[in-house]
Amino acid sequence: MNQANSASTLAPGHRRVSLANGQTMPWIGLGVFRSPPGQTTYDTVRKAIEIGYRHIDTASIYQNESDVGRAIRDCGLPRHEIFLTSKLWNSEQGASSARRGFEHSLERLGLDYVDLYLLHWPVPRLRRESWQTLIEIYQSGRAKAIGVSNFMQHHLEDLQDFPVQPLVNQIEFSPFLYQKELLEYCRDRHIQVQAYSPLTKGQRLQHPTILQLAQKYKKSSAQILLRWSLDREVVVLPKSNNPQRLMENLDLFSFQFTPEDTQILSRLNENLRTGWDPSHELS
Numbered sequence: 001m002n003q004a005n006s007a008s009t010l011a012p013g014h015r016r017v018s019l020a021n022g023q024t025m026p027w028i029g030l031g032v033f034r035s036p037p038g039q040t041t042y043d044t045v046r047k048a049i050e051i052g053y054r055h056i057d058t059a060s061i062y063q064n065e066s067d068v069g070r071a072i073r074d075c076g077l078p079r080h081e082i083f084l085t086s087k088l089w090n091s092e093q094g095a096s097s098a099r100r101g102f103e104h105s106l107e108r109l110g111l112d113y114v115d116l117y118l119l120h121w122p123v124p125r126l127r128r129e130s131w132q133t134l135i136e137i138y139q140s141g142r143a144k145a146i147g148v149s150n151f152m153q154h155h156l157e158d159l160q161d162f163p164v165q166p167l168v169n170q171i172e173f174s175p176f177l178y179q180k181e182l183l184e185y186c187r188d189r190h191i192q193v194q195a196y197s198p199l200t201k202g203q204r205l206q207h208p209t210i211l212q213l214a215q216k217y218k219k220s221s222a223q224i225l226l227r228w229s230l231d232r233e234v235v236v237l238p239k240s241n242n243p244q245r246l247m248e249n250l251d252l253f254s255f256q257f258t259p260e261d262t263q264i265l266s267r268l269n270e271n272l273r274t275g276w277d278p279s280h281e282l283s
Contacts, residue, residue: 012250013052017235019167020190023145025083025116027230028250029055031196031237037064044241045071049082052250057170057196057237059087059120060105069109084109085116085170087149088134090282093119093126098133106142117143118170122155124281135164149196150278153185170194170237171278175228176204178269183232194235199225201274209268217255220248227252228265 016024030048035041041064045056049071058068065086072082086109092101102117117137119130131148138146147168148156159166169186173179173195186193204210205221214221222245226236230252238249257265 011052012253013054015253017192017233019145019192020165021145021167023115023167025145025168025192025235026053026055027235028226028252029053029057029083029085029194029235029237030246031057031239032064032068033059033062033196033239035062035064035239035241037062037067039067040241041067042071044246046075047243048246049075049077051243051247053246054081055083055085055235055237057085057194059089059118060092060101060108061087061089061120065105065108066110069111073110079111083115084111085118086114087118087120088130090121090123093123093130095129095133098130099137102133102137102142113142113144115143116145116147116168118147118149118168119151121150121282122148122152122158122278127155128158131159131162135162138164147191150276152279153182155278156185156189156191165189166191168192168194170196172197172273172275173229173232173234174198174200174204174225174272175265175268176200176207176270176272178266180269183234187233192235193233194237195229196237197274198229198234198236199238200272203272203274204268207268209264213257213261213265216261217257219251219255220245223248223252223255224265227255227257228262231257231262 086105088101134146137143145167147166149170210221213224
């Protein structure tokens with residue numbers, strides 16, 4: 001695993017991968033998609049930081065940026081210790097509207113910068129000018145890194161003539177949606193892949209193979225799924241508001257699969273998508 005901080009003495013949530021620009025990002029993050037705006041999201045983020053998470057992933061469309069920002073400001077840690085991601089929604093894309101969208105996210109977060117800012121989807125006719133605006137935001141220092149989300153290979157190729165390339169591609173990824181070719185394409189171009197919905201939104205937690213391996217390694221089904229993605233050098237962004245599951249989802253470095261079990265997991269792919277398929281162009 002290409003870890004910036006790989007020493008076993010580091011807390012799991014503190015272990016980081018180096019991005020192509022030298023910034024570092026924790027391997028394990030907390031996603032807050034569909035985390036209810038208000039006290040629930042605030043309490044979850046505060047609890048996550050308390051138990052060791054240092055990576056929080058939100059977006060303007062989640063409508064909980066203000067709660068995430070308040071939790072980060074109130075957590076008592078220096079700002080640089082928390083890696084924060086937000087994303088530009090589809091209706092905000094376009095040159096000037098992307099700039100406004102970013103400004104509004106910063107206002108809601110109540111922070112001076114984000115660590116990573118992503119184009120949420122590859123919107124046709126707008127993604128190129130939106131990407132140019134993200135480059136300008138990156139060059140201003142208000143986003144320490146920029147990237148994309150839900151981009152397939154042809155979407156990434158559409159940006160290859162820009163002077164600044166995406167540092168991150170956040171995609172749906174799990175043993176049941178093993179996007180191996182896209183992963184290898186990104187790896188060859190030093191684009192770090194992040195996994196959203198790495199737990200299949202719960203749809204495969206009771207799969208017989210997952211249950212069998214969970215019993216063998218004395219871990220939860222979620223831990224089995226997450227560890228497999230980490231072994232592919234993919235950053236994982238599990239979501240939970242449950243304190244016990246938050247703890248479990250951090251405990252991913254205390255076990256290791258045999259090569260045979262890794263192969264078993266890698267053969268589970270069924271192209272399972274729990275959300276929109278980005279290979280279908282948005283209208």
